[in-house]
Amino acid sequence: CQDPGHSVDVNLPFSPEDDSGQIAARLARLYQDTLQEMLEVLDHDQLEAALRILEKADCTYVVTAYHNLSMAANFSDKLLSIGKRIQAATSVQTQDFLCCNARSRDAVVFISYSGTYHPLAELIDKAARQGAKLILITGSDDDRFDDRIHARLRLCGRESRLGRMAQFASDMEVHFLLDILYGSLLNRLQGTGQGDRMARGGQLIKSGVSDYKGTY
Template sequence: MTIDKLIDLAENLTPIEQNIAQYILKNRNEVVNYSIQELSAKLFVSKSSILRFCKKLGFHGFNDFKVQLAKESILKDVKVESFNVNYPFEVLDAPKEIADNLLKLYEVAIKDTFMCIDYEKLDEISKILNHCQIIDIYTHAHNSNIAQNFKDKMLTIGKKVNCIENFYDQRLNALASDSSHVAVILSYSGKASWILTILKKLKEKNVPVILIGKLGSNLYPGLVSYHLGISNLESLRNRISQFSSHTALQYMMDVLYSCIYNLDYNKNTKYIKNSIEYMDDRNL
């Protein structure tokens, strides 16, 4: 449901909250870039008034509200109404139409994920992963490809990552973990049946947990240390394939790797250059 409709359906908005709503609807593009302090100063209202307004619309806070506001702008810009994210092509579509629709879908998924990023949290997570001794990625099915890709990238700068896919191995690994480990869980929905069992054991072992999944997928906030949200446009079941969620998750993992790389840019670049001849023995 769009913000416009949420405002229309909202009950008992105070005169102050109605003024907040009117200002936001008229100044969407500017509000997306405001902090709550800046919006408060613009409207001469308290931050608590803005927070109450956001919560009446069903959002946890102002940042969640801004994510939705930005998403609606993005989808409007790329004319998302021209295709279905879950069924991006139809039976009579020609190859060019299919290619064009997937191009639009990837653009939407990446832009939507971009707007979900909490940059302070991203920076903190990057530093934690950069300095920890052991990174364990817990995931399954198609997300294993993204985990393996991240592992390969990290190895190119000399950092080891464990990709644990088998449910039995996941439990063994969690059991053997300690505070020198950092766990990364990749799950679009956050509802995979194996997650809670692993989270409980990691909590017991004092292992920080980073969950990367769609907005709203952190179902166990008491057991998850950090949550990086990605686009939540895709249906969990009613779809042709995981086009959108795969693209969004791959983008987020690439961003995360790049932030880690950038923390020691010169050192990592030197490492890559020094290893080229050993890793690539082609006669080019």
Template sequence: MLFTDRLTHTTDFTDNEKRIASFIEQNLEAVSTMSIQTLASKTYTSHSALVRFAKKLNYDGFKSMRQDINNDVQKNILQLNDVDANFPFSPQDSALEIAKNISDLNINAIKRALAQLDEESLNQAAQKIIDSQRLVFFAIGDTQIRARGFQSKLIKINKFAIIAEEYSDESWTASNLNADDLAIFLSYTGNSDNYLKQIQFLKKQKVPTLLITGNPESKMIQVADQVITIVQNEFDVFKVSTFASQITFEYILDTLFAIIYSKSYKENLIKMQSNYKKLTQNKIL
């Protein structure tokens, strides 16, 4: 989760903390190397006030918060084009202006996602998928479309996945899973009561679970075995469409597929070539 997202998702600031937040947000690059004494002077606050502010954002203290601010700056988050993820165009925009805005939105969403990913988490998730006997996706609506795209890619390397909701029998699907399987929950809001019940049930059955979400406050996070949280500037409901969140899901799933493929690159390539030859020789392709 980016520092700027922590600011956005924290709503119980005092007046002093609001002043600190406003100053930091407007001077992110300068604050990334600023001492606590200097920041206290600039915001007319104290050392203890800045430490309390950092802890409210779930940091251990000022130094860890400043390190995260520096990470944001180093990852060029400030250079992202200012496109509203919820309303990326207006009625007055021309067709080309809309095309430019959607292009910028896609780039922004992927760059924001990349800045929040870490290598250990990606490798761990990829290995869970590789090791699973059966792979089951819990995803609905637009998100299920992304899951199906991932499902299609996996088939090409002889890994078959199931969409739990495909025939409205996700509960029965969950009941048949075991410790050798993996359940992947794709939910940007992470607020589905049904999914919370499902993941709690799977935990009791000792079924490994992976949650990919955009909500760092989701109750599902406390239950899932592994969580990949990618926050975008997208509202839950009030928006034109689920642009940023769906770009994020597709990017993460494409990345996981590429990692999985790369771990057995030569074997996967030979197998695909062999299958392609069989299909063409039998005039199926």
């Protein structure tokens, strides 16, 4: 079994010789290490800035690609459930349309683990020209977007783009950060009294908050 005190290689968390039990233990250790690191790098001032943007936004657009798309869709569903208008772009063409049509009261959330997603710079420029409020979630230390970004939420960024076996750690980082945003927005909604009514299953007239209680 994996030694609980031993850190796991973020790029190669297990070896061909490991059985399923060892793989489970190594991934559990990797997730623990990743979440601890995320807490250590989390900038609370930047998090608060991002939350203020999302709270006030008429509509939020999420721009990302590849394996982050599923997490963007999950985040969108969660925000829709509490009455926040949001759309995740599912194609490069849609990304361009959303950035070109964003307005000053809208928010655009860009997610790029490495910061090297090739359309990123152009899309940020387009959204910035529209006056939208921009949030960048990335593990990159590249500061070339800082004059257009209103909040930067940092990921650990330890995975190698080429040397990683899979996106185990980076997926966990993005998912955790998006859940922090959702959880914080939900908590603030509860502070308005709407959350109590949601918990009791009451219909929220004209609030946009869903009372759907389906199971999956």
